Amino acid sequence: MIIPVRCFTCGKLIGDKWEEFANRVKAGEKAGDVLDNLGIKRYCCRRMLLSHVEIIDEILRFYEEAEKRKEARPY
C-alpha cells in the first residue's frame, strides 16, 4: 500500500529512501545504481524498494474524485 518503514528481513530503515529512489528511477537512472548510491547493500533491502508499488496513490484518487464532485454540486 505505502512504502514499509523498515526492511522486512533485516530491519534497516528504507521508508525515507523511497521518494528519492522513485523520482530518480522515473527520471531515467538505472535502479541498481540508485540503490548503490543510497547505500542499500543487501538484497533483502534492495527488493523492498525494487518491488514496491505505491497503491495508496491509486486509492486516494477515488477520494480526490469524490471531493471534486462534491464541489461541483450546485446545492
Added chain:
Amino acid sequence: MSKLVEIEVLEKDDKNMRLLIRGVDVPYMNALRRTVIAEVPCMAIDEIVVIENSSTFQDEVIAHRLGLIPLKTDLEGYNLPEECPCKSEFGCNLCRVTLALDVESKEKTRTVYSGELESENPSIIPVSDTIPIIKLAKEQKLKLEAYARLGKGKNHAKWQPVSMCTHKYFPKIEISCKKCDGCGKCVEICPRKVLAKTGNRIEIRDLMACTLCQDCVETCPQNPPAVKITWEENAFIFALESTCVLSPEKIMTEAIKILDGQLKDLERQIKVKKSEKD
C-alpha cells in the same frame, strides 16, 4: 579467558562498524552478537491513542508503522519500564516519552512525514525526518498521541538497535609457490576477488573479503591443491550496522556491560545453589 583480547577497528562511521577481535572464542563472540540483537535496549513507540482518524488506513496499521520508526535513544535518561521505580502500567516521565501527531490535509493530497511527530523531549525524535507515515487526501485528518518506551529486541524487532550484526572467522590463505603453476583458475572463480595474478604468481589482494567458500581449492588443477584456505583460531571479524538509534560504539559497550552483568548473575545463582546443597 586469561589471554589478552585485542581489538582493531577496521572500519567505522556513524552507522557501521567492523572490528577485528583476537583472543576470544566462538561462544563468547556468539553471545556478544546475540546480546547486541536481543538485549541492548532502545526507544520505540509502543502504544498510541487515536483521537481522530479519517484516513484510508486503520488505526492498527498506523500504530504498526509508527512503532517501526527508529527513535534516537538516550539510555542514561530513561529506565526500562519493568525496572522503573514508578511501577506504573502507564509509565512516568522517567520511562515514557509522549509524541503527538496532529495533521490534516486542507488543499490537496499530501504525505505525512515522521518529522511532523512532535516529541515532548527534543532529544527523542525520529532518526530521519522524511519517513512517510501516511498519505492523506483532502479533508482527511489524523490526530493521535503516541507513547514511546525503552524495550529489548527479544520482545519485538522494533527494539533492535541494529539492522545487522555478524561475526565471521578471520581467513588464512596459504599458496604454495612450489605446487602452483600460475594457471589463474582460482583468481577467475573467486566471487569476492580475493586473489590476484601478478606475472606467474598468485597473490592475495583482499584477505578480509574471503568468505571461506573453498571454490579456489576445488578448482585448482594441482593434486593436492596449491591453495589452502583455513581460518585463524580465536580471531573474528565482527560487523555491526546500527539503525542510528544509538552509535555503533555505544551499542558495543552497552552489550558488553549487559553480557558481563548476566554472567555475574549466573555465577551468583550457581553459588547460591551450591550453598543450598551444603
